[in-house]
Amino acid sequence: QITLKESGPTLVKPTQTLTLTCTFSGFSLSKSGVGVGWIRQPPGKALEWLTVIYWDDDKRYSPSLKSRLTITKDTSKNQVVLTMTNMDPVDTATYYCTHLLYSSTWYFNYWGQGTLVTVSS
């Protein structure tokens, strides 16, 4: 059974750096064809892909946010960490951690419960 859970602050101030941790179980991020990604959703709006890290430590970032994002993994702890710098109120959103699988294409197989992050002074 695959589970993912996001943890981190629920409130950050503008210009601060957000750090979110995804703790997962039921799969290994060392296995070929597996990845962990982050997706966010502002209140009442659509899903937006942020970043992904693959089993081989390859990383991809959303072009529009690339300069502000960093993703890392700790395979021994079954954790993936997302860092987003220079937070702004427009970054207020629910942030989801996801399990990715490859089968001719990559897709988001399982999702965490999400964590709402509010950016406000």
Next chain:
Amino acid sequence: SYELTQPPSVSVFPGQTASITCSGDKLGDRYACWYQQKPGQSPVLVIYQDNKRPSGIPERFSGSNSGNTATLTISGTQAMDEADYYCQAWDSTINYVFGTGTKVTVL
């Protein structure tokens, strides 16, 4: 940047068929997948690789993808299918792109 466009809303009577489209340049050259999101819940994968259903997804959900349009079809729509639906595509050039989302209302 690559964009996927969906109709904002689709309405359907119980038992009827709902079709949700997702349009993007040469989308048919890529694989599409679909996610269902009910209010207050995380998205759930309902279709991947254009037309494959994950374990546990009812057979009434089906998908197709050709040309510039991918389509999610819900046959015999039930009240429990009322939700937001998002398409998504991937390839090495566009990375991951989500559609604009469609709210399905069961009348």
